[in-house]
Amino acid sequence: MCRVVDLQQAVLVKNDERAGTLRAELAARGTTVINLLSSPGSGKTELLEAELALAASRGVPVAALTADLATEHDAERLARAGVPVKQVLTDGLCHLEADMVRAQLEGWLPDGTRLLFVENVGNLVCPASYDLGESLRVVLASVTEGEDKPLKYPTAFGLAQLVVVTKDDIAEAAGFDEEAFRANVRQVNPGVEVVLTSARRGTGLGLVLDRALAVAAGEQAHRPVMARTGEDAGTDTGTGTGTGTEAGSGTESAHGHTHLHTRVHAHPHTQAAGVPARSQS
Amino acid sequence: MHEMSVAVAMVEQVTEAPAGDGHAKVSAVVLRLGELAGVVADSLRFCFSLACAGTVLEGAELLIDHVPGRARCAPCGAEWATGMPPQLCCPQCEGGRAELLAGREMQIVALRHGEDGPGPDPAGPVPVHAKES
Ligand SMILES: Nc1nc2c(ncn2[C@@H]2O[C@H](COP(=O)(O)OP(=O)(O)O)[C@@H](O)[C@H]2O)c(=O)[nH]1
Ligand SMILES: [Mg+2]
Ligand SMILES: [Zn+2]
Numbered sequence A: 001m002c003r004v005v006d007l008q009q010a011v012l013v014k015n016d017e018r019a020g021t022l023r024a025e026l027a028a029r030g031t032t033v034i035n036l037l038s039s040p041g042s043g044k045t046e047l048l049e050a051e052l053a054l055a056a057s058r059g060v061p062v063a064a065l066t067a068d069l070a071t072e073h074d075a076e077r078l079a080r081a082g083v084p085v086k087q088v089l090t091d092g093l094c095h096l097e098a099d100m101v102r103a104q105l106e107g108w109l110p111d112g113t114r115l116l117f118v119e120n121v122g123n124l125v126c127p128a129s130y131d132l133g134e135s136l137r138v139v140l141a142s143v144t145e146g147e148d149k150p151l152k153y154p155t156a157f158g159l160a161q162l163v164v165v166t167k168d169d170i171a172e173a174a175g176f177d178e179e180a181f182r183a184n185v186r187q188v189n190p191g192v193e194v195v196l197t198s199a200r201r202g203t204g205l206g207l208v209l210d211r212a213l214a215v216a217a218g219e220q221a222h223r224p225v226m227a228r229t230g231e232d233a234g235t236d237t238g239t240g241t242g243t244g245t246e247a248g249s250g251t252e253s254a255h256g257h258t259h260l261h262t263r264v265h266a267h268p269h270t271q272a273a274g275v276p277a278r279s280q281s
Numbered sequence B: 001m002h003e004m005s006v007a008v009a010m011v012e013q014v015t016e017a018p019a020g021d022g023h024a025k026v027s028a029v030v031l032r033l034g035e036l037a038g039v040v041a042d043s044l045r046f047c048f049s050l051a052c053a054g055t056v057l058e059g060a061e062l063l064i065d066h067v068p069g070r071a072r073c074a075p076c077g078a079e080w081a082t083g084m085p086p087q088l089c090c091p092q093c094e095g096g097r098a099e100l101l102a103g104r105e106m107q108i109v110a111l112r113h114g115e116d117g118p119g120p121d122p123a124g125p126v127p128v129h130a131k132e133s
Helices: A013-028 A044-057 A073-079 A098-105 A154-158 A168-174 A178-188 A207-216 B003-015 B041-052
Strands: A002-010 A032-037 A062-068 A085-089 A115-119 A136-142 A162-166 A194-196 A261-269 B026-034 B061-067 B070-073 B079-081 B098-102 B106-114
Touching: A002 A013, A013 A032, A013 A098, A013 B003, A032 A207, A044 A062, A044 A073, A044 A115, A044 A162, A044 A207, A062 A073, A073 A085, A085 A098, A115 A207, A136 A207, A154 A178, A162 A178, A162 A207, A178 A194, B003 B026, B003 B041, B003 B106, B026 B041, B041 B061
Parallel strands: A032 A115, A032 A136, A062 A085, A062 A115, A136 A162, A162 A194, B026 B061
Antiparallel strands: A002 A261, A002 B106, B026 B106, B070 B079, B070 B098
């Protein structure tokens, strides 16, 4: 005798819920989160340091969390911008989750912080599945990483709300084919903005800050096709996984997982029936 | 390797399942896994066996119901299999306002409780037909 229980339970629902709650709570405090994702060495820390310094010079209250498997180097680099910075050591975990971000904020995040940047663990696979309560997800790739990066990491690029090309100063030497890169981004995420930057030369600086401030001011960030799923698909105001309160458009997530369906029912099956099954490939 | 985190989340979901069966032994878990969910099935299977150790899922089988990616462009009505890497730009009108009909699923859709353990079902091989939802 064997019983089958039907669930419709999203596996990452807990993280999604926590992220939604965090997004709403931070929105109520006037803080917008920006999640930065890339491979190790793409230039997240270098660009972020420059953007933080620019924000500070303009009097925009910003702060940053930087995640790393083990060292504190990135926090030391970012702190040179003169804004609140905190290192998150993930102890080997390959990605951040929403409650790890929350745990860092308690007693640290200064009141009145407008933008909180989170430099995720250098990894284009795992962090893509975890909503951190951000309202803008930025995915970076340097000109040395190859034009096919968006096709190799479709989940990361497919869910990006802004794509930043870094190290444009060495684009020529690296033989970077901008058109091919843009075409590949378009295949997995049509409509997402792609900007070119060089932290070294200072070109394209301020673009990330401007986009972040626009979202903080209530502008709806890009909604990737990959995030247009389930019940909210096809509407331009869907809430993604957002389970928090509607505290303005800046509180919405654009990269949800399949929603939680609490339709739960149990029904007996004979052993022969087992899990509703049939042969298939 | 976030498959380990996914596996741990699955075990949590199952042990806290609102069906009130939190401590009944589970012999199989059926997961609907979309092509675009960003999870490697083999890696997940391996992590799942580790994550189950010492829980009511110890020895449970992971049955993966693969869901191919499908997209639909509302403006022009085209519908297509996204493939991998996915084509999410409309192949008919080249528009960027499509929606995903399927492919991002990562859902536990059924649990099998029973003393019989994971052995093969006498009714036939393991694969599970995708349920309508
Ligand atoms: N040429 C050039 N190198 C850069 C640029 N930005 C970062 N780098 C270098 O790339 C390496 C990795 O940068 P880092 O910011 O630590 O990358 P992260 O791992 O993504 O945080 C460092 O050696 C940087 O000096 C840039 O704009 N141009
Ligand atoms: Mg860094
Ligand atoms: Zn179309």
